[in-house]
Amino acid sequence: MKKKPIYLWVLLILSALISVPSLFGIVSPLPSKEALRTAQKQVAGVNAQQLEDQLNYTYRVAEASHSIFNVALIVLSTILVVVAIVFLVRKNLQYANYTYVGYVLLAIIGSIYGYVGLQDAVQLVQDESMRLTVSIGSKAVSIFGSLSTVVG
Incomplete structure (x- = not known):
């Protein structure tokens, strides 16, 4: 009996759901x-x-988030998810x-x-207490992003 790749379906669907907000983010204009x-x-x-x-x-x-490198990463990762599906x-x-x-690997x-x-961006903050708060928040965002990459 041949195994069904249910694990890959779940991972690819989660990856596709994670990629959608990123695509909308690069389509939205950079605010002044x-x-x-x-x-x-x-x-x-x-x-x-x-x-x-x-x-x-x-x-x-x-x-x-609107840099050329980031846009290329998002587009390539979306293409890879679609190709895998x-x-x-x-x-x-x-x-x-x-x-x-x-x-x-791209993620x-x-x-x-x-x-x-x-x-x-944290280096731009001059107030020490605010810099600490922003630094902790940015690290939490990075950890959450890495975990969502591993899961999704």
Whole structure:
């Protein structure tokens, strides 16, 4: 009796679901600093320097997510997921597995690039307490992204 590749179907469906928001993210335009500044609300207990730090951090993260390298990674990973699904539908399990492994390796490279980009953006924050908070948050985002890559 031949085994059914249920594990690969589950992994590819999760990977496809993870890829969809990334595709929408690269299609959306990069906001200008003025648009981000008007979108920021005055929060009680936050001074002007912290608001400016938050603006610079947000803009740098958005800039990194729209870089050519990141766009290429997202497009290539989406193509690999689609190709793996096509191989799986055609019952070519070996090529589907190889394509999925390629997707995972590309996703790991993307996670590393995202981590480096977030750490670069953290350096723009001048307030020490805010820098610590943003740094912990960016590390949590990187860990979650890496875990979703392994699972999905």
